[in-house]
Amino acid sequence: MALAKESSPxxxxxxxxxxxxxxxxxxxxxxxxxxxxxxxxxxxxRFREEFDFTMPRFDVLAQLDREPSGLVLGELPKRLMxxxxxxxxxxxxxVEDGFITRxxxxxxxxxxxxxxxxxxxxxxxxxxxxxxxxLAELLAGFPADRLDALTGELDALKGAVKDAMQKP
Amino acid sequence: MALAKESSPxxxxxxxxxxxxxxxxxxxxxxxxxxxxxxxxxxxxRFREEFDFTMPRFDVLAQLDREPSGLVLGELPKRLMxxxxxxxxxxxxxVEDGFITRxxxxxxxxxxxxxxxxxxxxxxxxxxxxxxxxLAELLAGFPADRLDALTGELDALKGAVKDAMQKP
DNA sequence: ACATTTTATTTTAAGTATAGAACATATCCC
DNA sequence: GGGATATGTTCTATACTTAAAATAAAATGT
Numbered sequence: 001m002a003l004a005k006e007s008s009p010x011x012x013x014x015x016x017x018x019x020x021x022x023x024x025x026x027x028x029x030x031x032x033x034x035x036x037x038x039x040x041x042x043x044x045x046r047f048r049e050e051f052d053f054t055m056p057r058f059d060v061l062a063q064l065d066r067e068p069s070g071l072v073l074g075e076l077p078k079r080l081m082x083x084x085x086x087x088x089x090x091x092x093x094x095v096e097d098g099f100i101t102r103x104x105x106x107x108x109x110x111x112x113x114x115x116x117x118x119x120x121x122x123x124x125x126x127x128x129x130x131x132x133x134x135l136a137e138l139l140a141g142f143p144a145d146r147l148d149a150l151t152g153e154l155d156a157l158k159g160a161v162k163d164a165m166q167k168p
Numbered sequence: 169m170a171l172a173k174e175s176s177p178x179x180x181x182x183x184x185x186x187x188x189x190x191x192x193x194x195x196x197x198x199x200x201x202x203x204x205x206x207x208x209x210x211x212x213x214r215f216r217e218e219f220d221f222t223m224p225r226f227d228v229l230a231q232l233d234r235e236p237s238g239l240v241l242g243e244l245p246k247r248l249m250x251x252x253x254x255x256x257x258x259x260x261x262x263v264e265d266g267f268i269t270r271x272x273x274x275x276x277x278x279x280x281x282x283x284x285x286x287x288x289x290x291x292x293x294x295x296x297x298x299x300x301x302x303l304a305e306l307l308a309g310f311p312a313d314r315l316d317a318l319t320g321e322l323d324a325l326k327g328a329v330k331d332a333m334q335k336p
Numbered sequence: 337a338c339a340t341t342t343t344a345t346t347t348t349a350a351g352t353a354t355a356g357a358a359c360a361t362a363t364c365c366c
Numbered sequence: 367g368g369g370a371t372a373t374g375t376t377c378t379a380t381a382c383t384t385a386a387a388a389t390a391a392a393a394t395g396t
Contacts, residue, residue, distance in 0.1 A: 024315040031322040036204035110374045141328030147192040154199040160309030278344045
């Protein structure tokens with residue numbers, strides 16, 4: 001029988017392979033995090049410099065841009081994967097700046113409906129265009145014919161992680 | 169000549185292909201960000217619940233664990249890709265809690281040297297073990313024989329982005 | 337030697353993040 | 367109807383993040 005660093009009654013893998021898999025998983029996670037941090041930091045910096053705008057605020061506008069009739073406020077935390085309390089000051093500021101409106105629903109006075117204004121939509125389009133070209137600039141060095149394959153692998157990864165999180 | 173939404177005197181690609189590449193790049197970025205956010209959020213939640221500890225603090229300990237003789241404070245921001253000012257309160261708290269020490273250098277009184285304590289090292293090992301198993305749990309559903317290939321692609325991506333950021 | 341510049345670190349201001357408590361309003365069940 | 371419960375939103379406390387200004391010490395140039 002092969003050497004095993006740890007007894008592993010459940011898994012059929014040997015301890016050595018298990019350790020190797022651990023390392024491969026850690027490497028993957030560190031690379032993933034490094035890529036995301038690198039790109040996100042650069043995009044944030046440019047948003048700030050060019051438009052004096054932040055990414056969370058842009059993300060809110062991006063969601064509302066797809067919903068001409070507005071969105072129930074409670075829908076935003078779900079779509080953006082952030083906590084609800086977090087959105088209050090962000091929405092506050094977007095209203096203050098005139099990019100969106102927030103009106104209570106007549107049917108359920110707990111509910112708020114947020115909707116982009118004309119100026120908000122105009123500002124969003126301008127920023128979205130820049131966002132796209134910045135991304136293209138940053139990813140230009142990566143072969144175009146491997147983009148979809150990588151996206152597919154990340155999709156598989158995302159699915160696997162979601163499953164793992166939902167099960168227990 | 170094919171229909172082109174925008175004139176593109178530099179690129180040999182047609183407007184249509186260019187648009188398709190834009191979309192593929194955006195898809196990739198959104199997937200990458202979703203994966204990183206998903207995993208990071210779960211790891212952070214567990215750190216908090218199990219150890220009442222945060223990831224930035226863990227990251228600092230992880231760097232110091234590799235340096236038995238300590239590290240110049242200024243080296244941390246570079247390795248962790250965060251701003252220097254950000255680290256001051258984090259290091260403060262780690263010192264307060266007895267996980268690390270911070271001592272001014274005798275040769276250059278501007279320089280601070282940070283070093284993990286025995287208790288800090290012990291706490292780090294315990295947390296690192298959990299961190300590894302959490303990651304293994306989250307990534308268990310992703311085929312082990314595709315880990316390295318995905319890591320390699322992300323390496324290529326990271327290199328491409330770094331090049332794009334350094335050039336201009 | 338002394339003024340200038342560079343380097344290391346901390347402080348400050350604004351914004352973002354979470355968790356959890358608090359509040360208001362609806363809905364359910366009797 | 368009226369009390370228990372559920373839901374949508376905001377508030378509070380704590381922590382992290384960046385950029386930019388402030389501080390302090392060292393290195394450099396004349």
